[in-house]
Amino acid sequence: MKTVDTVIRGGTVVSSQRIVKASVAIDNGLIVAVGDDAVMPDARETVSAEGLYVLPGAIDSHVHFRDPGYPHKETWKTGSAAAACGGVTTVFDMPNTNPPTGTLEALAMKLKAAESSYVDFGIHALFDDSTVATLIDLLDGGATSFKAFVGNTFGNLPAPSDGALLEGFETLAPLGIRTTVHAENSSIMARRQKHLRDAGRTDPLAHLAARPAVAEIEAIGRIITLAEWTGARVHIAHHSAADSLYLLREAKRRGVDVTAETCPQYLLLNTVNMLDLGGLLRVNPPVREPRHNEPLWRALLDGVIDMIATDHAPHAPEEKTRDDIWECDCGFPGVETQMPLMLTEINGGRAAITDYVRWSAEAPARAWGLQGIKGVIAPGAHADIVLVDMGRSENLSQYRLQSIGKISPWHDRQVKGCPLHTMVRGRFVVRDGELLEHTAGWGQSIKPVQRMPPARVAHPDTTTRAITEPGAAEREARATAGGASCKIHR
Known part of the structure; x- marks a missing residue:
């Protein structure tokens, strides 16, 4: 039998369907065998996983690595280092950089910046009125998918008109390409924010008052209508409100190809935390009242929400701690803390570890055309693997983050369940919790391996x-x- 590169011995391998004691053989970046240790081939390196869980690396389809344009907030090297240390092996980066990723030149700049990545990556190119005629060109240039900022956020990119959304969906539907949508109604929010500012409201809860749940409800309904009419695939980013879940549930029942993500901040935080953390917790959509937390968990468990993402969006500490909420930049780091936060909930009995693998790996792989290639520990898949100690406890610290944006709402939060080793395509990029800096640049674009299923055009x-x-x-x-x-x- 051929000698392989690596065998991970004696761990507990997890999929969405089962948990099994097994060893994993890896060669040339791929998983070649999963099974009893006695039948594993000889290996040039053996790694003991006794007492550890062997999980597919997480796929975070929503990160802002700020590169090019905002190096004081994040770079591809620091953002991907954070991902690797957080057990995330594939990321999808958002287009609201400077310049926005809406031209072939800007896309080339981003792909060049991503050459320093520790982890594999996809690029969401910009979908707005200025790019609707060049969507196919952007795909040919290396974009994997698109992002439409129907709701305004950092960068203040103009929302696409409904006519542009329809025309773009008509273009993308036959190709089966999925568009991520920031689904909030910009007109509602702009008008309400002006009223609040005119009234002198600068407190943290004014941000929530400017972005009510109805803004999310309306925008999701509009996006689903256009997607259903054309047959386009869409993905709802950072779903935050209990009130709009019925739209996803009914659309999925009708067969609309809509997927959705939520983030740890919407599951675990609420306005009580906003009162304590102030501008640090300013994010779009906003963290909402406590009544929203539990329905979002239920939606994850029953599949109405498909996956976990982070909306990793770092800023400099001084940009998050201003007295006026409107002057605080929106977002905070998340890609490095998602896995321990969620595994803590698994340890607490909120859900099963098989559920977590479905949310963090298998569902995003399916949504982005990577099924069978990433998000699973099985022969033929990329060896994107995280070894997790479910019994390890620690306190999260913003000062230890790999991200440049060392300010986090999760600072000093106790977690139980931590990634120890991260492997990307068969190569360790993190061992014993330590980043292997010489592996910067190992990450590759996932564009060549995407395999979206056939489209259903309407x-x-x-x-x-x-x-x-x-x-x-x-x-x-x-x-x-x-x-x-x-x-x-x-």
Whole structure:
């Protein structure tokens, strides 16, 4: 039998379906065998995982590494180091950098910056009115997917018009490409924020008052309507409100290809914490009242919300601690703390570790076309592996973060369940909790390995292309004769 690179021996391997004592053989960056230790091949390196859980590396589909443009907040090297130390082996970076990732030149700049990454990565390119005609060009240039800022956030990028959203979804639907959406109604929020500022409200809870749950409800409903009409795949970022869950539940029941994420801050924090932490906890969408926490947990458990992401969005400490809430930048680090926070809840009986693997690895792999390649410990998959000590307790410290933005709402929070070793495509990037700095640049774009399932296009005869190109409408009508129907629920 061939000698392989590495065998991880004697750990407890976890998937969404089962927990089993097994060893894992790795060669040339891939998992080649999972099973009884007695049948493992010889290896050049053996790693003991006795007493540890062997998890697929987490896939965080929502990070802001701020590079290019804001190196005092984060860089690809520091952000990906934080990911690696947090057990995250693949990230998807957002386009609100400077310049925004909406041109081929800006995309090339970001891909160049990402060459220093410790972990694998995808790039969400910008989807707005200025890019709707060049979406395919951006895909050809190396983007994996898109982000539409329907709600305003850091960078103040203009929200795409409804016409641009529809036209872009028409373009992306046949390709099966998923668009992440920051789903809040910008008009509602801008008007309310002006009223609040005019009234002299600068307190932390004014931020929540400016962004009520109805802004999320309206925007999610609008996005689902356009996605259902076109057959486009969409992903709702940082779902924060209990009130809008019914929209996801009903859309999934009707067969709309919509996925959704929530974040630890919406599960574990609320306005009580906002009163204590002030501007540090300013984030978009806002952390909400306590009544929202439990329904979000239930939505994760029943699959209405598919996955965990972090919205890792670091800023300099002085940018988060201003007295006026409107002057505090929105967001905070999260990619390094997500796994211990969530594993603490698993240890506390909130859910099973199999649920956590589904939320952190398998569901994002499926949503982003990486199923069978990432997010699973099985032969043929990338050896993206995290060894976790579920019995290890520690206090999180913002001063030990790899991120440049060393200010965190999780500072001094006790956790139980910590990643010890992180492996990306068969290579350790973290061992015994220590970053291996010489592995910077090991990360690669996941673009070449994406395998989205076949698309299900709706109403191709009504697209912008069909009504503007000579003969297109007739061709589409003939191609869909007898099969086209309106998917909108009545």
